[in-house]
Amino acid sequence: MNINEIEVGYKLPVFTSKTSVKSIQMGAITSRDWQPLHRDQTWSKEVGKLPDIIMNNYTYSGWLSRYITDWAGPSSRIGELDFKMITPIIPNDLMVFQGEITKISKCTKNITWFFIDISILVQDNKVTDSSAKVAIPHNNNPVNSPWKLKKEDWNP
């Protein structure tokens, strides 16, 4: 990817992944969220009045971050991530991630900020609305890595 060729309106590659009972439980447990609505199907339906166990918010942030860095590469650095959960994501949902660049601005001489709107769709319905701000270096030279910026120069 040549980031110098990316303009506002650029669409990130679509990414899909199907959830399962195991993947939603794994996301919750490994993010240290012990609440029953993320791991106990009986509790979720009978007490929580939910359709099934639902994905916890730290798993959402993981998937959204992964979508960004899968595209931008490991040298990219996420500064900001905002998301709104419209409808819960449950087991056997096929998540479809779509992203679009909405703004581009300079971070340093060798690093650019990209602002991305991201949606997660399930069966053509938008279930999550998100926006992110990610710093991407102009090349793969580690010297230009945004992770090497001094604390005072990192202003997400």
Next chain:
Amino acid sequence: MNSLPEKVQNWIGKVVVTEKEVITVEKGLWQNYCAAIEDGNDLYWNSEVALEYTDGLISPPGMLPSWSASNEWEPNQKDRNRPMELHFLLKEALNLELGIVAGIKFKYFEPVRSGDKITSEQKLMSVSELMETKLGLGRKWNIDVIYTNQNKDLVGLQSVRMMAYTKNK
């Protein structure tokens, strides 16, 4: 009753819950999380690549709040806070039995690395009037969380938009 109890009014604008260094950040824990979301980012897995770009492996940013969550069980454990304890304190104070997260905003600062110990401060920003929601009668509230490491460096800010309700009978 629509008005807020005095206790809750007094919490607004203040840090109500502090979680101080409840666990130590470690690679094995974050790699389990990466496995759950199938995230193969080299910065979380590959020491050589991470050393080039970030001076060593880092924890995925999505896991930041997890480093303030106590173990589900520990020997000789007495009182253990729940994840986002302030949310539960509000539910109890306002007699709202169920709660959900509507949205979250993160800002990420210093990366989190193996061996770090994270402290978080949960600050109540606002509480709405009672309202009819799709799920039942309830309230919305906003909680800000400030995360710092053992060196007092800011590692992240989180704003959580939550809702709690009494289910419709």
